Amino acid sequence: MASVTESIEQMVNPILSKYGFYLVEIEYVKEGNSWYLRLYIDKPAGIDIEECSLVNQELSDVLDEQDPDLIPHAYFLEVSSPGAERPIKTERDLQLAKEQFIHVSLYQKLNGQKVFEGTLVDYNAQELILEIKVKTHKQQITIARKSIASMRLAIEF
Template identity: 45%
Template sequence: MSNVVETVKQVVKPILEKQSFSLFDVEFVKENKSWYLRVYIDKKGGVTIDDCVLVSDELGEKLDEMDPDPIPQQYFLEVSSPGAERPLRNDDELSQAVDEYVHVSLYQNLNGQKTYEGYLRAVDKDSLTLQNDQWGKQDTVIIPKKLVANHDSQLNFR
């Protein structure tokens, strides 16, 4: 099914570029007896329902026009944002999340804590800088990336 995902990525990218959106992910999965094509889009400031409808309509049209049909089985098309607590999976996504509120889980304690929440202020090749305003005092912590527990599930944008 990765062929379907790759085809959809190629078809949706020009639609997204035209609207200044970015592609977060594409999934083609079977749940119970139904197939779902899920396209997750993003943009600075967040995605609206109208954004999702716009992309869904254009993508649906493009896929319907293709011959041969890249998805021969019946499926449901869903276009949405990656969600408020989406994982930050790589350095590009980390860089895009600068100045956003994030949650970070660590493999081991840093300054007596294994989790941090705050505004991501900087990212470099070795560390993340978080700023938190707790109880009226502003704390800044530099977290070595090697301590971050699995980017896929433990570093989340909120």
């Protein structure tokens, strides 16, 4: 039997593809006494609140038609943008982040640092190449992907 998030993904993907959107992440979590079904969606030019509302309504209609209910208890459905500093978790995320400014956290120090911010120049299955600023000049650094704890888009100041 498929999990709730897998079932929701199958239901929402046709809705998203109809509008040229894509799914970033699904969360189905209990916070306090309430359950939340959260979908983070995006498109190349960025997603706006009206588009999130459109997907929310269409997915809500699809969920209401399910018999038996996929989620038998009360929950809150939230559809939103992943935000300007969204996590980078999948190969698709990496592809979209290429040539973008990103934040990379490591499990262990590399060159005395556990955190790097720079432009994602390139990547492959084993490593990624970042262009970072060191004082007044830029240099490229290669980071093994197995050493990366987390990555996200970042805002460059």
